[in-house]
Amino acid sequence: MNSAVDHAVPAGQRIGVLGGGQLGRMLGLAGIPLGFRFVFLDPAADACASAAGQLLRADFSDTSAARKLAGLVDVATFDFENVPETTARALEETCPLYPASNALGASQDRLAEKDLLCQLGIAVPAYYPVSSRTDLLEGLDRLGYPAVLKTRRLGYDGKGQAVLRDQEDLERAWQKLGDCDLILEEFVAFEAECSLIAVRAQQGETRYWPLTQNVHSNGILALSLPGVFNEALQAEAENQMRKLLDHFDYCGVLTMEFFLWKGYLLVNEIAPRVHNSGHWTIDGAACSQFENHVRAIAGLPLGDSSMTGYSLMFNWIGEMPDQKKLMAVPGLHWHDYGKTARPGRKIGHATLTAASRSQLEDNARRIAEIEGGEFSALLEILNKGDHGFHD
Ligand code: AMP
DSSP: TTTHHHHHOTTTOOOOEEEOSSHHHHHHHHGGGGEEEEEEEESSSSSSSGGGEEEEOOOOOHHHHHHHHHHHHHEESSSSHHHHHHHHHHHHHHHBSSOOOHHHHSSSSSHHHHHHHEEEEEEOOOOEESSSSHHHHHHHHHHHSSEEESSSSSTTTTEEEEEEHHHSHHHHHEEEHHSSOEEEEEEOOEEEEEEEEEETTTTOOOEEOEEEEEEETTTTTEEEEEEOSSSHHHHHHHHHHHHHHHTTTTTOOOOOOOETTEEEEEEEEEEOOOOOTTTTHHHHHHSSSHHHHHHHHTTTOOOOOOOOEEEEEEEEEESOOOOHHTEEEEEEEEEEOOOOOOOOOOEEEEEEEESSSSHHHHHHHHHHHHHHHHHHHHHHHHHHSSSOOOO
């Protein structure tokens, strides 16, 4: 369905989304003002995107539900990459899906993803496929300790992975993960983590947001700070992104996550969708990743991806903040996902916007004072490198 289509979807028409989480919700919130209506397919009765449209309750493996969704909408997309490729293909038979199922498939298997990146000449950490204990020992021989053992499929937010520092870690990790197909990666002692988010229209027009520094806590994104890397690094990241966008003849938003190591960019993973590290674009960029994704898949002209000032995003994971205290901080934009709080669950984020870096820094400290220890520690990580708050 996707080949050489110029598929302009008129306002008032419907957009289908495989997945009804907070990313789907924010796509809906961005697309509604443009005149679109949304239908989300998700198994959860309380899928939080349902606040922004109709919910079609079905399992992600239910291909007949995907075909039903195709009949209800004019164009479709997805809000997470673990939708089975067969479901995406079933939908694609009768409805344009952007990005197409080829990009979805490539991002679902860490080994296939890394093989593809290598083929395209994009640098990744050294890796070794593991489907037996012998493979693991061979891999460790080659890569040495420390190393990171990950499941090839269905891992996210640091789930399905373990850092191996010695033989004891190896035994523990093998007990936990040994049943799955795995990949062993060298442990990268990175200077910083960052991501590039791009959007490509049906006819190839492409926009890039500024590289964003990301800080993770227990494998989950905790803080994003855009606009702190120099032009050379931005150009290098865009160059790598372009190879991937062209390879897939991609339409929509694509994210690349990098380790910055000795001044080089190594790709950790790609996500064929809007991304948590781009949430700041709602309040801090002329056109957000969500609006531009909707524009791209609907065949509309893309919006300006430049920053409108300084901004920084904090995630709230597992526990809601004291909203009243938080919202007293100048320049703070609170985004509540309408989800029940649970340990390890992303339930909201806040973007701080400011006219100067020092103002941004002052207000970020105010948030850290309200929220306490861990938030201060996150800011400390930014301050350590050359790529943090200091120009
Ligand atoms: P992932 O699920 O692959 O995005 O991993 C979650 C986080 O774990 C990353 O953002 C890094 O902070 C850390 N991590 C993953 N792989 C590696 C690696 N090969 N070396 C060092 N840290 C890693």
